[in-house]
Amino acid sequence: MLGRQGAGKGTQCVRLSRHYVVPHISTGDMLRVAVKEGTEFGRKAQEYMDAGDLLPDDIIIGIVDERLEKDDTRNRGFLLDGFPRTVTQADALLEITQPQGIDLAVNLEVPTEVVLKRLAGRRVCTDCGANYSVDESPAHDWTCDVCGGEVVQRPDDTEGAIRRRLDLYEQETAPLIAWFMARDKLVVVDGVGHPDDVTARLVRAIDRRRDHQRAR
Ligand SMILES: [Zn+2]
Numbered sequence: 001m002l003g004r005q006g007a008g009k010g011t012q013c014v015r016l017s018r019h020y021v022v023p024h025i026s027t028g029d030m031l032r033v034a035v036k037e038g039t040e041f042g043r044k045a046q047e048y049m050d051a052g053d054l055l056p057d058d059i060i061i062g063i064v065d066e067r068l069e070k071d072d073t074r075n076r077g078f079l080l081d082g083f084p085r086t087v088t089q090a091d092a093l094l095e096i097t098q099p100q101g102i103d104l105a106v107n108l109e110v111p112t113e114v115v116l117k118r119l120a121g122r123r124v125c126t127d128c129g130a131n132y133s134v135d136e137s138p139a140h141d142w143t144c145d146v147c148g149g150e151v152v153q154r155p156d157d158t159e160g161a162i163r164r165r166l167d168l169y170e171q172e173t174a175p176l177i178a179w180f181m182a183r184d185k186l187v188v189v190d191g192v193g194h195p196d197d198v199t200a201r202l203v204r205a206i207d208r209r210r211d212h213q214r215a216r
Contacts, residue, residue: 001081002176003108004169005162006115006122007191008198010131012108013081015199016206020079023072027082030063031055032129052161054085054168061092068096077103087175104209105180106202108191112166119162125149 001016003009010026017024034042035049041059048055064083067073084090094101121134123142127149132138142151156165180186187205191198 001079001106001108002173002180003191004110004112004115005165006119007108007110008195009081009108011195012191012198012202013079015195016202017079019199019203020076020206022076023078025064025067025073025078025080025083027060027064029129030067034063049156052156052164054172057086057088057092060085061089061096064089064093065096084176085169086172087179090176090179102185103213104187104206105185106205107177107180107186107188108198108202109188110191114192115166116159116162119157120159122153122157123151124154125151 001009001013010028013024013026031042031045031049035046036042041063045055045059060083064080068078072078080093084093118133123132123134123137124130125132125144125147128144128147130144130146130151132151138145138151143149144151156162177186187209189198189201189205
């Protein structure tokens with residue numbers, strides 16, 4: 001699943017993973033755990049994230065490779081969220097998933113100005129990572145509904161930092177979109193609107209493509 005930060009990838013991936021009964025493999029979640037546990041990798045990753053930079057390919061490819069070796073990805077497949085982000089990562093993914101490869105890349109398209117507004121209003125639980133916003137706050141005074149943790153604006157969610165991340169994303173992802181298109185793997189889905197409507201669009205697009213592939 002491709003898409004700008006704030007496009008709703010995380011929310012939609014959780015829904016799709018339930019719908020298709022496949023594991024949702026989020027590099028963001030894997031990173032959060034590593035940072036929280038303070039592993040050597042987690043500390044390294046923290047430095048890049050504090051600077052608002054994307055992580056180097058070798059760190060990301062390593063953790064995804066380890067995850068895809070687990071048994072739960074083998075039977076019904078898997079849904080990747082936040083990976084690949086670069087052509088180097090996409091090449092690595094092809095190698096990791098041989099001989100089956102991947103079925104489809106979905107680009108969840110939401111215009112930059114829309115995601116900027118969403119991200120600036122975003123709030124997150126410091127303990128469990130649950131997402132809130134200024135429009136959808138927790139029931140009690142910025143205390144997480146899930147775990148009771150503190151809900152705050154992430155220090156890297158200032159408008160300047162957000163614009164910088166979106167610029168980086170455009171730079172790195174434009175060639176990736178071309179990469180998937182050249183392999184006839186890309187589907188673009190409109191990510192603007194109610195989350196239920198977006199989910200319905202995604203399921204339609206994915207099912208259509210799967211039926212088409214089975215027919216071949
Ligand atoms: Zn929480």
